[in-house]
Amino acid sequence: MSVYQEIKVLTIVVIGAVLNAAALNLFLIPAKVLSSGVTGIAQLISALLEPSSFHISTGILLLLMNIPVAWAGWIKVGHRFTLYSLISVVLTTFFMMLIPVRPLTSDILLNAVFGGVLQATGVGLTLKFGASTGGMDIVAMILSRAKDRPIGGYMFALNAVIILSAGFFFGWRRALYTLLQLYVSIRVIDAIHTRYVKLTAWIVTNKAKEVQQAIYAQLSRGITKLPAKGGFTNKDKEVLMIVITRYELYELKHVITETDPEAFTNVVETTAVFGLFRKESRS
Incomplete structure (x- = not known):
């Protein structure tokens, strides 16, 4: 930073x-x-x-x-x-x-x-x-x-x-x-901020590879990649889904802003997570 x-x-x-x-x-x-x-x-x-x-x-x-x-x-x-x-x-x-x-x-x-x-x-x-x-x-x-x-x-x-x-x-x-x-x-x-310990971020980006690498460099979390298509532009995009703790939210925002300022990110509260969500369990 x-x-x-x-x-x-x-x-x-x-x-x-x-x-x-x-x-x-x-x-x-x-x-x-x-x-x-x-x-x-x-x-x-x-x-x-x-x-x-x-x-x-x-x-x-x-x-x-x-x-x-x-x-x-x-x-x-x-x-x-x-x-x-x-x-x-x-x-x-x-x-x-x-x-x-x-x-x-x-x-x-x-x-x-x-x-x-x-x-x-x-x-x-x-x-x-x-x-x-x-x-x-x-x-x-x-x-x-x-x-x-x-x-x-x-x-x-x-x-x-x-x-x-x-x-x-x-x-x-x-x-x-x-x-x-x-x-x-x-x-x-x-x-x-949020009282929920777990949060899920959905990141819509044209630079999925760069954002994924930047997140891996900063956070020990697994990422799931999903194909997507822009509704207005009809262009192919990718959605990155990552589950983080509330303590990592600021760092995640900073990483996304630095890597792809045009990325669209939706952060939602997560009440429960089943299975590991660390970097070792990438999907």
């Missing part, structure tokens, strides 16, 4: 980290409303350690918990995605140290809703530009690259544990608000 593209992605990562840190310190942490994934676990541990002399802030815990995940991602997934994810986590921790833990309102409902919206906006923007906020996003990529294991069940189980933990330690009223925050986050991420 060009230097301009990298600067744009880095800028979005910084903005996403600021929004994430603000959502945690101004809304979710003061209200004891837990986030999802690794961030929610970090919140829970920090809140439980708060009365003791061995208290660790949520930001530091978030960073420490992401180190082994980032290491695995660096080996299994790729350097660029993991590097930007780690930068996002480090910046989130940094901004959480700058932004005081001070609630803007004492209303738990407002904290849950606005905290969820603010955090999901940061996450959605970061995902939209080909990076992530770390944690379960890196785990999802590792599982997808390894044996295409579905991440939905793991995310559901982890979030269920977080919600039950919120109810057990902070009261079931807090658990319900945590559930509300998770729902709001999903809806906002869906509006900005």
Whole structure:
């Protein structure tokens, strides 16, 4: 990618980290409303350690918990995605140290809703530009690259544990608000980017061979080629069908734009995939 593209992605990562840190310190942490994934676990541990002399802030815990995940991602997934994810986590921790833990309102409902919206906006923007906020996003990529294991069940189980933990330690009223925050986050991420882990791209192009080679050079995904004919021009074309993860959407867009700016691409949500869809299983 060009230097301009990298600067744009880095800028979005910084903005996403600021929004994430603000959502945690101004809304979710003061209200004891837990986030999802690794961030929610970090919140829970920090809140439980708060009365003791061995208290660790949520930001530091978030960073420490992401180190082994980032290491695995660096080996299994790729350097660029993991590097930007780690930068996002480090910046989130940094901004959480700058932004005081001070609630803007004492209303738990407002904290849950606005905290969820603010955090999901940061996450959605970061995902939209080909990076992530770390944690379960890196785990999802590792599982997808390894044996295409579905991440939905793991995310559901982890979030269920977080919600039950919120109810057990902070009261079931807090658990319900945590559930509300998770729902709001999903809806906002869906509006900005997509909450579906799998996506299918249909690429209509006059440069099928070039686009196929460019995709293979960047993504470890199989491609299916289909013959097609333009309805208006009546010219022969080819359609490339590829199933990707949501984390690869930005990179796919960039590859197609650079190789064939005139290509027509339709990206649809994929609820399930049967069989492997890595490069090794080309069809």
